Amino acid sequence: xxxVSQTPSNKxxxxxxxxxxxxxxxxxxxxxxxYRQSLGQGPEFLIYFQGTGAADDSGLPNDRFFAxxxxxxxxxxxxQRTERGDSAVYLCAxxxxxxxxxxxxxxxxxxxxxx
Amino acid sequence: xxxxxxxxxxxxxxxxxxxxxKCTYSxxxxxxxPWYKQELGKGPQLIIDIRSNVGEKKDQRIAVTLNxxxxxxxxxxxxxxxxxxxxxFCAASIxxxxxxxxxxxxxxIP
Numbered sequence: 441x442x443x444v445s446q447t448p449s450n451k452x453x454x455x456x457x458x459x460x461x462x463x464x465x466x467x468x469x470x471x472x473x474x475y476r477q478s479l480g481q482g483p484e485f486l487i488y489f490q491g492t493g494a495a496d497d498s499g500l501p502n503d504r505f506f507a508x509x510x511x512x513x514x515x516x517x518x519x520q521r522t523e524r525g526d527s528a529v530y531l532c533a534x535x536x537x538x539x540x541x542x543x544x545x546x547x548x549x550x551x552x553x554x555x
Numbered sequence: 556x557x558x559x560x561x562x563x564x565x566x567x568x569x570x571x572x573x574x575x576x577k578c579t580y581s582x583x584x585x586x587x588x589p590w591y592k593q594e595l596g597k598g599p600q601l602i603i604d605i606r607s608n609v610g611e612k613k614d615q616r617i618a619v620t621l622n623x624x625x626x627x628x629x630x631x632x633x634x635x636x637x638x639x640x641x642x643x644f645c646a647a648s649i650x651x652x653x654x655x656x657x658x659x660x661x662x663x664i665p
Contacts, residue, residue: 444598446598471651473653475653480657480658481657481658482559482561482644482646482655482656482657482658483599483644483653483655484655485652485653485654488651488652490651495651496650496651496652499652531598531599533653542587543589543601543604544589544601544653545601546591546598546599546600546601547598548596548597548598549597549598
């Protein structure tokens, strides 16, 4: 079946602009995660949804970052007033159950470049 | 929060040899430990995982061991092949969050 899908695959934006990154999880998966990966580093946790609600948003670096999942499926990560330091690969993952600490499957990521 | 350390950062082995990657974690409440393989330009791919109530798990050429007392876990790849070349990440999961190591770049030399 289809895996986690992220769009766009690449996004170049100017400093100060607003961007939206989209994640389509595997159908039926209740948990959804956003991670950020800088070059040569492991993924860094941003936010975790169970259904429609953010179960844990402690990884969001500041109030310029916001994520939603209004119908418990597709999620959008929104970044306001982008800065060059926001440049990274943004990864989305989904997990099949509402039980924490179960397997998570990643999408291919969105490479964001802020110029 | 949880802190995961991973070693080595780079590893080169001859085709057919074994590769071992080691990780340690800090929070004894972590109870799920997946390993991911990431190829250039792609997202991490889950290759094997282990839960805290299990000491060892094997899937063909890949095995993972867990020592809860020492808070460390390891990935073992036997009979390595060139297509095993990639970056491997370990992770520890607690309360729904995944904490990742910094990755090991594995090169299998034909």
